Amino acid sequence: MTRIVADITVSLDGFVTGPDPSPTNGLGTGGDVLHRWAFSDDPDDQRILREGTKLSGAVILGRRLFDVVDGPEGWDDQVGYGAGEVGTPPFVVVTSAAPATVRLDHLDWTFVTGLADAVAAARARAQAAEADCGEERDVVIMGGGATIGSALAAGLVDVLSLHLAPVVLGAGTPLFTGGPPRTLVQRSVTPTTTATHLVYDVVRSA
Numbered sequence: 001m002t003r004i005v006a007d008i009t010v011s012l013d014g015f016v017t018g019p020d021p022s023p024t025n026g027l028g029t030g031g032d033v034l035h036r037w038a039f040s041d042d043p044d045d046q047r048i049l050r051e052g053t054k055l056s057g058a059v060i061l062g063r064r065l066f067d068v069v070d071g072p073e074g075w076d077d078q079v080g081y082g083a084g085e086v087g088t089p090p091f092v093v094v095t096s097a098a099p100a101t102v103r104l105d106h107l108d109w110t111f112v113t114g115l116a117d118a119v120a121a122a123r124a125r126a127q128a129a130e131a132d133c134g135e136e137r138d139v140v141i142m143g144g145g146a147t148i149g150s151a152l153a154a155g156l157v158d159v160l161s162l163h164l165a166p167v168v169l170g171a172g173t174p175l176f177t178g179g180p181p182r183t184l185v186q187r188s189v190t191p192t193t194t195a196t197h198l199v200y201d202v203v204r205s206a
Contacts, residue, residue, distance in 0.1 A: 002126045004156055006141045006148045009034045009163040015172035016145040026068035028172050034165045037195035044192045056089040057126025057137025060118050062147035063095035070103050092122040094147060119156050145175045153179030157202045164196040
């Protein structure tokens with residue numbers, strides 16, 4: 001069964017970027033510390049990154065995040081999804097209009113209007129990957145915060161994977177801004193030198 005996994009790094013005070021994020025400063029002021037775990041030498045950090053990337057059959061992101069990763073200061077051959085495994089899965093972008101040009105045109109991009117349609121498109125791609133390799137594959141919603149928040153509110157998420165960075169940013173882009181309550185079942189907690197990795201099953205509403 002293809003799971004929909006929302007996966008994002010968050011500060012102790014609930015922000016997924018620092019203040020003033022922009023296409024050339026995607027994590028905002030002081031936000032680089034959030035992703036320190038993804039580049040650490042801690043074996044548990046490396047394992048979690050490697051396992052998550054391996055299971056990704058398709059990846060969903062919002063338009064603002066796409067503009068960051070496709071921007072001039074965004075992904076390249078050394079930095080991208082999976083920190084070195086850029087381009088492994090297909091990417092589905094939630095947007096009202098596709099961009100006129102794409103810098104990272106060697107990657108597999110699909111532009112979809114509407115979050116539910118994006119999930120459906122990504123699920124189809126992940127299931128096709130499962131059929132090709134004979135192993136389970138997930139749909140990963142990598143962000144940004146508004147996209148993940150909307151997916152949770154819409155009941156589209158099966159698993160919430162949070163990487164809790166040991167920093168208080170004070171301001172920035174919040175992960176949770178409201179929406180209906182969601183019951184979570186804690187599945188794992190992995191503390192490392194740079195983060196605490198938390199995995200929850202999201203209980204579907206009756």
